[in-house]
Amino acid sequence: MKAIRRISVPKKVKKDQAFTVRTLARHKMEPGVRFDADRFVVAPRHILQEVLCHYNGQLVFRAEWFSAVSANPYLTFKVKAVESGEIKVTWIDDYAVQTFAAAAIEVVDDPKS
Amino acid sequence: MVSDRPEGRVRDSFKQRRQLLVSGGTTVIALLAALAPRPASAFSWRNKLALFRRAFPVQPDRTEALRMVDYVVDGRAPRAGLVTLKIPGLVENGEVVPIKISVDCAMTADDYPQIIHIFALDNPYPEVARYHLFPESGGAEIDMRCRMRKSSEIVAVAEMSDGSVGVAERHVDVTLGACS
Amino acid sequence: MMPANWPISAMAFLLVFNIVQSRADETTSVRSGYYYASPETKAIQDDSFANPGTLWVEAGEARWNQKDGPKDKSCSDCHDDPELLADAVTGYPKYEPALGKPLTLGQRINRCRVSHMGGKPYAPESEPLLSLEILLRARAAGRPMQVTIDGPMRPTFERGRQLYFQRRGQFNLACHQCHDDRPGEFVRGERLSEGQINNFPSYLLRWSGVGSAQRRFQLCDAQARAEPRAIWSEDYVALEVYVAHRGRGLPIEAPAVRR
Numbered sequence: 001m002k003a004i005r006r007i008s009v010p011k012k013v014k015k016d017q018a019f020t021v022r023t024l025a026r027h028k029m030e031p032g033v034r035f036d037a038d039r040f041v042v043a044p045r046h047i048l049q050e051v052l053c054h055y056n057g058q059l060v061f062r063a064e065w066f067s068a069v070s071a072n073p074y075l076t077f078k079v080k081a082v083e084s085g086e087i088k089v090t091w092i093d094d095y096a097v098q099t100f101a102a103a104a105i106e107v108v109d110d111p112k113s
Numbered sequence: 114m115v116s117d118r119p120e121g122r123v124r125d126s127f128k129q130r131r132q133l134l135v136s137g138g139t140t141v142i143a144l145l146a147a148l149a150p151r152p153a154s155a156f157s158w159r160n161k162l163a164l165f166r167r168a169f170p171v172q173p174d175r176t177e178a179l180r181m182v183d184y185v186v187d188g189r190a191p192r193a194g195l196v197t198l199k200i201p202g203l204v205e206n207g208e209v210v211p212i213k214i215s216v217d218c219a220m221t222a223d224d225y226p227q228i229i230h231i232f233a234l235d236n237p238y239p240e241v242a243r244y245h246l247f248p249e250s251g252g253a254e255i256d257m258r259c260r261m262r263k264s265s266e267i268v269a270v271a272e273m274s275d276g277s278v279g280v281a282e283r284h285v286d287v288t289l290g291a292c293s
Numbered sequence: 294m295m296p297a298n299w300p301i302s303a304m305a306f307l308l309v310f311n312i313v314q315s316r317a318d319e320t321t322s323v324r325s326g327y328y329y330a331s332p333e334t335k336a337i338q339d340d341s342f343a344n345p346g347t348l349w350v351e352a353g354e355a356r357w358n359q360k361d362g363p364k365d366k367s368c369s370d371c372h373d374d375p376e377l378l379a380d381a382v383t384g385y386p387k388y389e390p391a392l393g394k395p396l397t398l399g400q401r402i403n404r405c406r407v408s409h410m411g412g413k414p415y416a417p418e419s420e421p422l423l424s425l426e427i428l429l430r431a432r433a434a435g436r437p438m439q440v441t442i443d444g445p446m447r448p449t450f451e452r453g454r455q456l457y458f459q460r461r462g463q464f465n466l467a468c469h470q471c472h473d474d475r476p477g478e479f480v481r482g483e484r485l486s487e488g489q490i491n492n493f494p495s496y497l498l499r500w501s502g503v504g505s506a507q508r509r510f511q512l513c514d515a516q517a518r519a520e521p522r523a524i525w526s527e528d529y530v531a532l533e534v535y536v537a538h539r540g541r542g543l544p545i546e547a548p549a550v551r552r
Binding site for chain 3: 205
């Protein structure tokens with residue numbers, strides 16, 4: 001299954017204002033707690049364990065997930081606009097496989113732009 | 114050891130008979146066990162050989178979950194009105210329970226939630242998620258979707274940078290549980 | 294006490310009443326399952342960013358342009374844009390003269406793969422097949438379902454109708470008892486819908502993924518404690534023809550989210 005990672009940020013934000021980053025990842029998030037009639041676990045746990053958000057290289061948000069997070073996990077959080085640049089979200093799963101999604105953000109009233 | 118004394122011979126024959134009975138009995142029991150009716154599941158070599166898959170289901174333990182919450186709160190008195198949880202009172206399917214957590218704070222270095230813990234009290238593993246925020250976050254508003262096995266409470270604990278905590282709890286009725 | 298012209302008024306009333314009633318029988322108002330879903334489920338479907346079904350549509354778009362099979366062809370080589378097939382999609386399940394039986398959209402995609410691309414058919418309910426199916430339905434979203442039941446489709450339609458009214462399972466339930474007589478009422482905390490399939494293949498929360506109407510029929514059978522039949526079995530295809538015709542006029546909803 002292709003790993004689809006989605007991110008959405010507003011295109012332009014005023015400086016020092018908090019904007020919302022919306023993310024959606026395609027992942028089964030197999031919890032490993034489902035058992036069939038013969039007490040065999042249906043599938044072992046395989047979930048996205050950690051979500052990191054880097055704003056121009058600086059960590060601004062970190063999430064630790066457990067097996068109770070829904071499949072195809074949806075996450076929304078806020079980041080304060082400081083300077084124009086890149087919002088990069090990293091998802092790390094149980095086997096330390098990293099997937100990314102990034103979006104560009106433009107901050108107005110900014111001496112750089 | 115066979116002895117010439119008549120008692121020894123009788124004792125040996127008893128031993129032989131006992132051995133015969135034990136071995137015969139074991140065979141019979143083994144045969145019965147082999148022929149006994151099995152649960153009606155499809156045979157597969159994968160199941161036969163993958164013994165590691167035979168595990169013990171973790172049962173939900175509400176006392177243990179509350180103990181986890183108490184461990185995080187660590188005896189501190191929760192600040193009222195700090196954490197708000199927005200969850201629907203009734204969800205159609207426990208697979209997707211939309212949660213909205215917001216912490217009412219200034220998001221400065223001495224007033225921001227360092228960690229926000231989310232617990233589902235009647236889940237087999239009560240921890241749902243942990244969110245680490247920074248002053249650069251600008252706001253403490255998180256939207257997520259979680260799984261709940263049965264109708265229970267969702268507890269959110271926010272550990273602030275100044276050492277205080279905020280706790281919010283909401284009861285959710287789940288029509289069809291997840292992971293069951 | 295009664296007015297002198299009461300026979301005439303009475304006859305006029307009965308005449309109008311009969312006309313109105315027969316119109317009601319002809320155009321039964323049908324409602325999509327969206328109407329019966331909870332507000333939270335509706336919110337997930339409406340938000341195109343957060344709707345998990347769109348992940349399958351995206352995968353379908355990638356697969357549409359992907360070359361496959363010994364002839365090294367992709368769907369886009371023959372069909373160009375999936376939107377061009379939108380009107381055709383509204384008519385499924387459709388009769389296939391070469392095989393002498395109706396095919397569901399999934400079966401038709403497989404037939405394309407075998408006969409035109411020279412490849413192997415996708416397994417039923419497999420991820421590639423569902424991605425393509427939901428992509429086609431998403432491009433046809435909003436168009437009304439119109440399944441024809443004349444001519445060669447008539448026997449299948451009749452068989453489907455027979456199955457719809459047939460009691461089955463340990464609960465001895467027939468489809469019409471819940472979906473015709475009691476939509477909107479509750480069965481053990483779950484709200485019954487009319488059982489329309491205008492939204493399939495749909496993302497179902499209980500599956501944490503996308504499934505077709507065939508898979509939903511299997512679940513229906515299991516819920517009535519009946520033995521579920523195989524995907525694309527004759528009975529289920531006939532049932533899909535009947536239920537699709539029953540919901541004629543409903544706009545296709547894709548990607549939809551149901552519980």
